[in-house]
Amino acid sequence: MPTMTAAQKRAHAKADYDAFLAECPSRKLLDRISDKWVALVLAALGSDGATHPGRDGTGEPRAMRYSELSRRLAGVSQKMLTQTLRSLERDGLLVRTVTPTVPVTVTYELTDLGLSLHQVIRGIKRWAEANMGEVLSHREEYDSRAANET
Amino acid sequence: MPTMTAAQKRAHAKADYDAFLAECPSRKLLDRISDKWVALVLAALGSDGATHPGRDGTGEPRAMRYSELSRRLAGVSQKMLTQTLRSLERDGLLVRTVTPTVPVTVTYELTDLGLSLHQVIRGIKRWAEANMGEVLSHREEYDSRAANET
DNA sequence: CAGGATCCCGCTAGATACTG
């Protein structure tokens, strides 16, 4: 059986969503995907960040195990990682695959939908890394100016 | 006097930031800009969302007043709006201009740096609006599958 | 290995009231 009918998709596709409106579901979705851990999980699974030198920036999706992810995303708690992964799975951005080895092996991999979000979100992470210096400079100036008043 | 010396910028520009590392400042920056209100403020000031039909998508920055912004971002509290604006100002993403009329007029406008972030963040908002339907479909399927177990 | 379940703290969003 087909897991997803075209009819189902069409049922939702009609509405024109506008995240500027408080009640619009896309506002909530925006809030969900505007998340540090979402960005990092997508970046990891999209093989951003050059764990495998030479693959960075190819946009080629990569299957990763739970433990791999938790190591890659330094400082993430199991709770947040699991929570983020579940949410992304529910939204159809990644697939979770369980292989009944002993012990069990679980891998996560981006779907096409997830990959499309990755393409846009990777820019955020890169922007942050690329413009960190300039932002820090602005902060110093802002803070010193504030101190000189009073 | 120059408000920002090139030396200051260079002092920070050396480091290679990696948001995958917990201690890296870029991780915090990523967290800041991965924010619903940040995305919406940038979208508004970047004249996304077609308040002025025909200007949408031009990437042409737009100066907006505080009250304009609060109306545009439906449901935002003064606290969050002010807080977001201050943060963006401090980071050099926008400039705040006070005109001493009666009553006072305050406008906000993106800087070049802010505009550059807008270019990448606008994609997030658009993605959310464009793929809302598909995400909803996936959720329905996920939830119904979960219900059928047990 | 890959989580589930709990406990619990901190911060932060949101509501309300006040001001230059």
Add this chain to the structure above:
DNA sequence: CAGTATCTAGCGGGATCCTG
């Protein structure tokens, strides 16, 4: 108009313990 100040309830998120 464009905020500041204050309070509080709620939950995001970490720590910890346990399991198939």
